Amino acid sequence: MEAVIQSFYTTAGLLWKALWALAIGYAFSSVIQVFISKKAAAKHLGQGTPKQLAVAALLGFVSSSCSFAALSATRGLFTKGASLVSALAFMFASTNLAIEVAALAYIFLGWQYALGLFVGAPIIITIQAILIKLTLPEKLATQALAHAKEQEGMEMDPSEGLPESIKAKLMSKLTWHRVGSSYKAEWKMVYKEIAIGFLVAGFVATLVPSSFFQAIFPTDLVMWLVVPLQALLAPILAIFTVIGSMGNGPLAAILANNGVTFGAIMAFLYADFNVPPAVKINANYYGWPFALYIAVITGISAILTGIAVHLIFALLGILPTEVKSITELAAFQIDYTFWLNILAIAIAVTLFSLARHTKQNHHH
Numbered sequence: 150m151e152a153v154i155q156s157f158y159t160t161a162g163l164l165w166k167a168l169w170a171l172a173i174g175y176a177f178s179s180v181i182q183v184f185i186s187k188k189a190a191a192k193h194l195g196q197g198t199p200k201q202l203a204v205a206a207l208l209g210f211v212s213s214s215c216s217f218a219a220l221s222a223t224r225g226l227f228t229k230g231a232s233l234v235s236a237l238a239f240m241f242a243s244t245n246l247a248i249e250v251a252a253l254a255y256i257f258l259g260w261q262y263a264l265g266l267f268v269g270a271p272i273i274i275t276i277q278a279i280l281i282k283l284t285l286p287e288k289l290a291t292q293a294l295a296h297a298k299e300q301e302g303m304e305m306d307p308s309e310g311l312p313e314s315i316k317a318k319l320m321s322k323l324t325w326h327r328v329g330s331s332y333k334a335e336w337k338m339v340y341k342e343i344a345i346g347f348l349v350a351g352f353v354a355t356l357v358p359s360s361f362f363q364a365i366f367p368t369d370l371v372m373w374l375v376v377p378l379q380a381l382l383a384p385i386l387a388i389f390t391v392i393g394s395m396g397n398g399p400l401a402a403i404l405a406n407n408g409v410t411f412g413a414i415m416a417f418l419y420a421d422f423n424v425p426p427a428v429k430i431n432a433n434y435y436g437w438p439f440a441l442y443i444a445v446i447t448g449i450s451a452i453l454t455g456i457a458v459h460l461i462f463a464l465l466g467i468l469p470t471e472v473k474s475i476t477e478l479a480a481f482q483i484d485y486t487f488w489l490n491i492l493a494i495a496i497a498v499t500l501f502s503l504a505r506h507t508k509q510n511h512h513h
Contacts, residue, residue: 156355158479175249206238206270222243223243238274245418257398269415272453354475365386366409375410376413380413422444
């Protein structure tokens with residue numbers, strides 16, 4: 150019973166540590182979703198050229214969201230004319246380059262891991278583009294696009310029906326109502342993922358011995374074998390945890406505390422689109438053959454990128470040498486986290502209020 154209580158205490162401490170990053174990150178994401186039209190963006194992403202991949206990654210970065218919301222946005226870009234490689238570049242950037250994900254990596258793991266997300270972004274996007282251009286059957290892509298258009302139905306882009314100019318949007322009550330609604334939708338999409346992720350992390354940190362991780366991630370091999378082998382196993386662990394980008398940060402900290410290499414942890418963070426719920430969502434959007442194809446492409450890309458980033462950081466001599474203890478991370482203190490959480494709660498209350506007003510106005 151003491152261990153169970155300690156697990157819940159650890160869960161609460163980890164969640165408190167990350168609350169501000171999640172709440173403020175989603176607020177920023179909601180604003181961008183309302184102010185940037187997916188239809189307009191898709192017109193500039195139809196060829197999958199290096200320049201368009203960079204634009205897609207930039208759009209993904211500024212419209213950051215959880216893994217599951219990113220899947221819906223990716224489908225919207227794909228059905229409106231973006232190439233698959235551009236859509237996947239947007240999908241990766243909107244989660245792994247999300248402000249809140251980078252903040253969680255910094256909080257739980259350290260600056261090297263947050264930097265690694267940005268260093269690995271062009272690598273994984275390039276690998277995905279090469280693999281797709283070499284392997285994607287045209288018939289499969291055509292069938293997937295038709296299926297996605299059929300499933301998309303009447304879903305509304307949050308930016309539709311708003312004034313054209315930025316100034317007019319800023320002055321429009323409807324704009325801020327949409328921002329509130331998007332913010333509420335983001336939390337509705339992700340709260341279960343966050344709850345499960347932090348609960349798993351709390352219980353694993355308290356109840357699972359180090360010998361378990363040592364058995365899964367062997368360390369008694371030469372380093373040039375350890376990194377690729379652990380990087381290969383990390384995405385498999387990500388699949389079994391059933392946790393997406395918003396919940397795998399604290400679990401990655403536990404892996405780091407148990408000696409898992411930097412490259413393997415980066416591969417684990419990159420593999421958030423290989424979890425069963427994400428694959429199932431893609432199956433609903435595109436059909437199972439295409440969903441499994443995307444899962445294989447993203448999984449291979451995550452492994453190769455994790456290894457590449459580890460090698461780059463090793464050559465630069467900046468591999469992380471210190472690990473933040475779970476006890477330290479889960480401790481409650483009156484520090485910068487406390488005041489940022491107060492700010493985040495105020496922002497959340499304001500945006501949820503705007504969403505409620507939206508619903509009332511629609512009813513009237």
